[in-house]
Amino acid sequence: MPYPKPTTQDVLRFEADGFLVVRDAIDPEEVAALVAMGADMTQRPADWGKDWDWRRGEPLDQRAYRIVQSGVDRLFPWLPQSRFRAWAGRFGGALMRQDMAFWYEQFLGKPPGVGAPTPWHQDEGYWGRTLEDCGITCWTAFHAVGPENGCMHFARGAHRRLIEHCNPPEMASDLLVCDIAQDAEVIGCPIEAGSVTFHHSKTPHMTTANSTPRWRLSLAQHFRNPACAVLAADHYDWRVRVCQRTDGG
Template sequence: MKDLFLKQGYFKVQKLINPYEVKQLQELYNNLLEDETKTEGLRSDLAGGDSNTERITQIMRPSMNEPKLLQTNTYELVTTIVKDLLGPDMELDFDMLINKAPHTDTPTPWHQDAAYWIKMPDKRSVSCWIALDNVYEANGCMWFIPKGNDQVLPHKPSAKGGALCCETNVDNAECIPLDEGGCTFHDGFTFHYSKGNSTNTQRRALILNFRPKDMISLEREQGVDHTGERKVRNK
């Protein structure tokens, strides 16, 4: 896994967590998704625009509101894998929920996560994208392009208040369907994308993001805690 991650910037684990753990996470996830008061200030629509209906619901730092998430085996297991990948100083920087509601048909555009982050001297990072439903092309599974380098292309908002996007060659893009409980790991400079959800059910994903402890301290010193305004920081 480490060789694959370092070579192409991503890999998949078809089954990371067992059905009991999946069910536990689904219950915690749904409670947060349904409680707009509890998640106020941390919740937004990645689709942007002026729609009254959330199409791509993003809830940042969900474990701040629901500490039971941190007590699950999932967080411990993913942390262990990340430390094996990139070193013992890797720690959880932030987590988030991204839900695509049924028949919202809104893609998450091609982008690099690093565009959202400040410039850091230590560029090591890992994002673990955990499927809490069976995910496939029609409901918004992940697509990746093998990473070339650690450069960030110019990004801009896809819509007012929406997700960042960029233009890139997608000829080598790979579609990654997963069973619930499966996951992908990707680097912050790896291009990725997902189609809109055109099915009758939700597409629920839990994302855990890691970087070196010193870089987390650097972010916090500059006021970056992965809440607040969505914008390009790494220019």
């Protein structure tokens, strides 16, 4: 049954682990719309936005786009009005035991064979102190994903403290990375189209490279406590800002 309500067990598991997999969550019609959106995005490089794996020494106009990162709400107006969006906010709020409002979305594409891994990080490393324990992300792929093409991996139960992050010296993008504990319990989460993962804003997570001959296409929807919207940003010192616009803006 699509768009289920979270059970008490779901909430307790999320609180213990810092993440949750929800199988067969999305209505098949909206899964089909996501698949069509992904196919469209692979054919419109002018709308790719950023390369999250942009390396130093690569000219801006010659980025390899090993990790395509782009907003898509402006391009596909059905998405903000979708049942999926509304459900993810409700479900995420129940898991966090606080109100959650949609904040922003990211289309994340890894091209065939060369799609790079997304290293370990915590979303709060990007979002700053204002969002401490006040954010959640719903992530889905538009097709089956596993370790071979970029499924989610989480450090179980590691969402109780923030880890120091850095911007790797070889990166020209604003990508941040952190080191998880050597004894961390890493859980890979292969999912099928229509399933999703939720993770706490402090949960360390990563996705593997795409070594397959097909695109790895996914959508991350980020939610925050609406009270945070009126608070001033309070970023950590490791946060960097990089403009990848080519129009001079």
